[in-house]
Amino acid sequence: MKIAITEIPDEGLDYIAEEALEEFGASGELRMASPVRCNLRIEKAGAEVVVRGVITADAELVCSRCLRTFISLLEAPVEVVYRPASELRDEDKHELMAGELETGFYVGNELDMGELFNEQMLLSVPIKPLCSDSCKGICPGCGADLNEGGCKCGGKGQDKRLEKLKEYFERRKG
Numbered sequence: 053m054k055i056a057i058t059e060i061p062d063e064g065l066d067y068i069a070e071e072a073l074e075e076f077g078a079s080g081e082l083r084m085a086s087p088v089r090c091n092l093r094i095e096k097a098g099a100e101v102v103v104r105g106v107i108t109a110d111a112e113l114v115c116s117r118c119l120r121t122f123i124s125l126l127e128a129p130v131e132v133v134y135r136p137a138s139e140l141r142d143e144d145k146h147e148l149m150a151g152e153l154e155t156g157f158y159v160g161n162e163l164d165m166g167e168l169f170n171e172q173m174l175l176s177v178p179i180k181p182l183c184s185d186s187c188k189g190i191c192p193g194c195g196a197d198l199n200e201g202g203c204k205c206g207g208k209g210q211d212k213r214l215e216k217l218k219e220y221f222e223r224r225k226g
Contacts, residue, residue: 053165055094057101057158064095071169082177085123086110087116095156096107101134107172113181117189124181128172133182134158143154 053071070087092105104189107128139158156168188198197205 053169054162055165057096057161057163060094060101062096065094067094067165069144069146069165071166073166073169080145082174084109085112085174088173089170090130090165090220094225095165099136101158103130103132103134103163103168105130107169108132109177111173111177115183115184115187116180116198117182117187119190120183120197122181122183126173126176130168130172132156132168134163 053069055065055067068091070089071083072087076157086109086160088107088109090107092103092107095102107130109126111126113124114121118169131144132154134156138160156163190197191203191205193205196205
């Protein structure tokens, strides 16, 4: 999954691939349910390499409401400018500007597409993954999955810290 930068033609390169990768992230926190598919356009502009396109894959996610594992399509639009890492050696500190957030660096003559896939797939995971918009979650009292029916405690296992708030709203109604 490495591309030699010197082998990218002047007119650019279309990179269409399907890679069977199972896990992403430093500790494998994101598991793939399908191969990662990419449709990218790679162009050189001097020492810079511009990568544009889209990366998609089906991933195993955990619903933040009911804690079930489900499969979801992740789609990451890509627009990254790679610069030689040697540019960083001249500076002790470099503050990223808004236009530089989509900037990466390469060492030597190779561009590692695996790093790009890893980064973009992790960034495309929703902050709060849901198995469905209508997911009811779990009962805070007994932990029953409310998508499968009622709970064992009948909703009486409410968080005791919220009782005063409930009393306040009841007083406002009456």
